[in-house]
Structures are given as C-alpha cells and as structure tokens.
Amino acid sequence: MELLDFARGPALTFALTVFIAGVVFRIASLVFMWRTRDSSVGSSREEPAALAAVKEIARRMWPLPTYRHRSLFQLINGYIFHIGLAIIVFLLLPHILFIKDLVGLSWGHLPNNLVYAVSIVTLISLIAALVMRISNPAQRIISTFDDYFSWLVTFLPVLTGLIATMHLGARYETLLAVHILSVCLLLIYIPFGKIMHFFLVFVTRSQTGAHLSHRGAQQL
C-alpha cells in the first residue's frame, strides 16, 4: 500500500506542480516572445486572420489529395489513437472522478468494459505508429529522442492502466500505483516535449493559416 500512497500523494502533487509550471512557462514564453513586425503588403487574396486560421485548422484535418495515398494509414491510425486516448482519459469513470476531485468538473461516462476495449485498440494503434516510424526510412531519420520518449510516456499509462484493470502480474494496488506513476511521468514530460501539442496544436495551425493567407499561398 505504501507505493500506492506515494503515487496518489507526493508523486501526483509533484507531477501536477511541474506540469502546471511547465505548461504556463511554455505558453508565457510564446506570448512574450519577440516577433518581427510584418510590414509587408498582404496578398490580394488575403483573408481576415481569424477566418484563415479556422480554414487552416479544418484543412489540416485531412491530407491533400496529392499526399493522401501516401499518408492515409498514418492519418487514420493517428485519429484512432488520438480519439482512443481522449475516450480513455475523459470518459472512464475513475478518470472523471480524478478530474472532479481536482477541479470540481464532471460529466457522463462510458461503461468500463467499453473503455477497456477502446484501450486495447489504442494500444495496437500506438504500436502501429511506432512500427511505422521505425520502418519508414525517412521518418526514422527525422525522429529524435523526443519522438520516441513522447511515444513511450503516452503508451505506458494506457498499458499499465489496462494491466491494472485486468489484474495481471501483481496485486491491484501495486498495478494501480505503477499506473499512477506512469501518468506522473507523462504529466512531467508534457511541457518539455512534443506532447505539448495537446495545448498548442490549434495555436500553431492558426498562426500558419494566417501567415500563409497574408503571403497569398495557394489555398487548395
């Protein structure tokens, strides 16, 4: 029980503190970042920045026809594990109770058995993503430690959560503690790696959309 106490107590408090400090640090850095004022005259096709941003977010939801055949599996696989992760994190009752205890917000949940099934699909999808990354020479070359470690800290909570649910290999409290500790690792790493896209994905796409619109880049 001591390990579970540690995981639910000091480890979680520490991880959340680092997570909050790190995320705010990253966002504050971006807000206060020096930017060159763009004094250039905009393209004749330039749209209002907000509209261009929204269009860019929508456009990047699906690949252009030119690239579709090459990236379709990756895209669909990406959707599978992202949606799977969202279901696991936000629609499993124990997780909702965790969030409710933290910030007081709660919502409806799915049956646990259904979320377990989603977890298995998500695990397979994450493994497929890793295999793709390793087997594709171009992707392998551009992959860094951050890519692999981000994958690992995402994969571990799903795996340990599923093992805890199934009571495999050790007592439940030990498995639960390991699961919580894996979540702590994820929380600590989020601000400092590529998983920060959880907060920034739409910000960066908006910026790109507005910028491209100003430059008059061809919109397909």
Next chain:
Amino acid sequence: MADKNRKHRPQALKTQQTLGDMLAERGVSRRSFLKFAAYTASILALPPTAATAIANGLAAARRQSVIWLSFQECTGCTESITRASSPSIEDLIFDFISLDYHHTLQNASGHLAEAAREQAMEENRGDYLVVVDGSIPLKNDGYSTIAGISNRQMLEETVAHAKAVIAVGSCATFGGIPGANPNPTGAVAISELTDKPVINLSGCPPIPEAMTGTIAYLLSFAGIPELDHLGRPKAFYGEAIHDRCYRRPFYEKGQFAKSFDDEGARQGWCLYEVGCKGPVTYNACATLKWNGGVSFPIQSGHGCLGCSEPGFWDLGGFYKPLSAAKDDALKYAAGAAVVGAAAGAAASMAVRAKRNKLLKAAQAAVSDSGKEEN
C-alpha cells in the same frame, strides 16, 4: 510481591480432556464435527482431504493455553470473536482453549490477573499462544501501561517463550488507528517488536472465522498457515474484496451509486464513486460475511473502508474515490503557475535583450563600414 500473589493465584485450568471429548460431552455428533472440519478446510482453502486431517487433529488436540494481551485498542476485536448469534463449534473451540489471560473476559482482576499470566507462561513455557490486539506506543512507555508494566515490556516478556504469536486487528498488525497520522504515541505493530513469527489477522475488527479458523489450523496442524507478504493467512486475505463482490458486475457495466440515497444506491449499484476501497482491500468479507454470513458492509450499502490494509485511516478519506489524489494535489498549483509565467516572461525578455544587443552591434558595424568606405 510475586510470592505473595502466588498464594492468590486461581487454579490452573489444566486438563487432559481433548477437544473431541469435550464436543462429545456437549452433544456434538461426529457428523456435525466432520461437517465443521470440512467447512474449516474449505475456508482455509485447503484440499478436501485436509478435512480428515483437521478432524483428527482437532479431536486429539489438548487444551491450548492462550494469553491474550490488549494494548492500545478498543476491545472491538474481542467483541468480534465473542459475537455469536447462536452457539457454534467455533464458539466451542473458543471455549475449549484455555484463555489464561484476557482483560475483558477473565474473572480475575488486579494483581491476580497478572499472576494468572505469569503462571500460564511458567506452566506452558514454549507451548502457549500469545494473541495480541492493540498497538505498542514507543514514544513514551508511560503512555500505556497495565499493572504498572509498559506495553512494550509486557509484550517482550510474554512472547519470549511463546509457541506462536497472533496479532489480531489492524492496531496490532499495522498500528491501526493509534498509529494514524500524526501518530502521537509512536504506535507500532507487534511484528516490529519481536523476532517470533507473527500471524497477522488484520481488520477493524477481523472476521471471527479468520480468528477461529487460524486457531483451528494451529491446533490441527501444529504449524503456521500459508501467509501473504503482510503476514496474513492467504486463506482469508488472499483475494481483494472487489474481486469477490457481488456488485462487481455493476462496476464493469459502469453503473455507480453517486450518493447513499440515490436511485443507484437503491438499485444496489457499485459504490466505487462514493469511496469504496474494495479494489485494494484483501479480506474475506465478501465471501464469509459477518454475523453468521448475514451481510457485510458493502451489502449493507456502505463502501469498504479498507480496514484490513496498512494505514487505512490515512488513505485520503473514506468517501474519496480510489482514483482521486490522496491529498490536495493542486495545493501548489497557483505558485507553480506564477513561477511558470514569471520564468516564461523572463526567458522571453532575455531573448529580446540579446536580440537588441546583437542588432545594435550589427548597426554599429554597418555604420563603421560606411565611414570607412567614405
């Protein structure tokens, strides 16, 4: 003083009568006795063949001297073991053992009570059982004394020549409520103060069958049952309550009571959301139940408190779901946000300052080169 007391000592309950003789005297048929042996074998998770061994072992067992020490405790464990809705063979076994020392149950009091303990230790040296309920305060021996003897001293001298030690209840096994944060008396478990093998029967209180079953095992096999990593008999503490709970299917289906008086509670749905600790609690409540198999806390509508686990009092609240953080995990959130924002702003300002410095240097260089050209 000890010699003076000796004159007043009660007559020792020595007898050559076996348990089999006593049961026969009380009118317990051989058939009933065998049924009890089979039941005991099953709750101890022993193979069916062990029933015969238990029957033979118990029938031939002689009166066992037991010294029951009560330290920092509430007497709930004694209440539990003596609580019986109808006379049973378990009760008879409890009657059969020679309970030579027990504050609540013995007739003798004062120095006579202590004399009974000393006499039992002397006459059954190396062969008596010590049952302990309650924790031992280590911060100050004066926090808990009996007849002027500190708990620690009494434990050490009593277990020195004991055959086996059984710690009964969560106070004796893990420190329990006296050991709860901030543990003002420095309460510790029995196993921390003796090298003797200790059988832990945790729970607040333990299930009576866990106590009588363990004593029956000791009488039958003259050995210690298989224990888990916390020193508890696996037969009673081998499985989580959650795994044996009749409400488990509701957990899997996602049907939870959200309060103790809502529709879910009336439908008997899972109590996870209202703080049930069944998933991390190992005990036989869901199978053996209480009060002669009538019910157990979850069946009565309340979540498991986890009372048979170490530190159950400090697990973050009885009504807090298990998946919630134990403490206020966001207690440093505001500070973290301020530090993060300040650090982010400072980093950006540093980059700006560096950029301005480089720009000025570049401008100066351009200006100098212009002058040279002129």
